[in-house]
Amino acid sequence: MNSKAAHYIGAALLAGSVLVPAAAFASTAANTNISNTVTVNFDDASGNAQTAVTSSVSFSVNLVASAPILSAPADVNPATENTAYNLVYTVTGTANGLDTYNISNASVDTNMDGAPAFAGDVSIVLGGTTVAADITAGATSFTVPFDGTDDSIVNGIAVGDTIVLDPTGTGEVATVTAIDESTGAATNTATITVSAALVGSFTAAQIIGQQDTATVEVTTDTVTTPPSGTHNVTVTYTSAADAGVTAADSVLFTVSRTALTVTKYVRNVTTPNTDGLGTSITFDGNDYYDSGVNGAPAETMEYLVVIENPPTYAQADNIVVSDPVPLFTTYVANSIQMDVNGGGVTAYADTADNGDAAETDGTTIYVYAGAGGDDTAAGLGNGTGGSLAGGETASVVFQVTID
């Protein structure tokens, strides 16, 4: 989350609260039946009491859409081209009833060939209700308004669901273990039981929102000009009941192109080959070849590993070269050397954890290639890789004898 993203979210939440000022504070659950009964007692002209008459009228409470609360998945840096990433959102309802939130995605792309591809959840449904009567701390069950249907699901909240009491305030999370709506017709309330005693106390008409997760899959596109570009992805949750009620979050993907190229060459040290050889490269006064080199048992062969970070690409860090010694050859002790970008050839001891840039047990060679690498961290192969800036090259050599 960068500051710009935070700003967007702040604006979205603000807009939501301006649109529905009532919902965020205290409310009665959607579908609650509010009945008003009038009783008239009267006497006749002589003062004799007559039978009272009554009359009733009722209405139901509407859903008031309210922007859900979103978690903020971390920015992704570095991200890899053409790779899928899952943004997992924890979404908490703040409305007084069940609502569906449609998920839409957009991206502002910089130095990318195209927009990312989106997949995953397209909507999330969250139940919602309100506190019917004050709840004291330590309670494991409490009442909420009856939604008119005795089906053990009260305004979209069912057994097993995660709910948040007073989501915009105290925000206590609980798990529903039972719902009793059997007394709904008589008392106009249902009872929710949760798995653990509530820590907080809550007052009537505070919101109880369902909490669930939604996953948005973002597949990065390719970088136009190396080394990197960005997808600034905005995920928006829009109330199906009121399209004006939205919540949004932005996640910045910094996409870097995989930069290093590794090429391996070899030469016969004992009897230099001269004919039928492949592409050659000269290093430290010797010619190495990518094919066609041969040797006889007991002869010494020298491998050259060239690691290149192409020009204009981002710096590559933590570069570790691990190279198993080939079958039917024996590593020549203390033969590892490295040159970093023409800075001079340095020889390293095989000893592990001695502070230089290489270590080996004779079976696998580890070189912490580039600038600044070392084998200090305990254990073979656990050292810290070096760095190569764009356009820099590291060349590693080591020797074996043919068995």
Add this chain to the structure above:
Amino acid sequence: MKVFSRFATAGALVSAMLFSISAFAAPELSLEVKAERDAKVTDENGKTTTKRISAESASPGETIFYTITYTNTGDEAATNVKVDNPVPDGASYVDGSAWGDNSDLLFSIDGGKTYKKASALTYNVEGKTRTAAPEQYNAVRWVVKEIKAGSEGSVGFSAIVK
């Protein structure tokens, strides 16, 4: 004989009518309660006006206008009439909203056990006497001295949906 018999018939008729009045003359109240709300209505010219419509449903924060209409359909006046209306669960009384024809207005803060004039509604908190705030009223009573036979009247109040 003829004359007598005619008198007898007329006398029987008169007594039957008298009997009817003394046995069945009574006040009879019929009652209607309306719940209404103000809805914004946009006409075809795009002009928005507020229209009071029947409240089938309402949103939290909305004001509900309750109107209670009583009619004496009997043939005798109703006296000492007390119209009692608990403020519904899920709604709160709007300050100053109660009104009524030819009636005295009382309120209750104990769920309708006792009714008093607003200024006399007090309760004790830590030994101090305080006057109840309108949102604490949980029942309204209109006292109407007399509803004459055949006449009608209305009372009402407003409540905000919690």
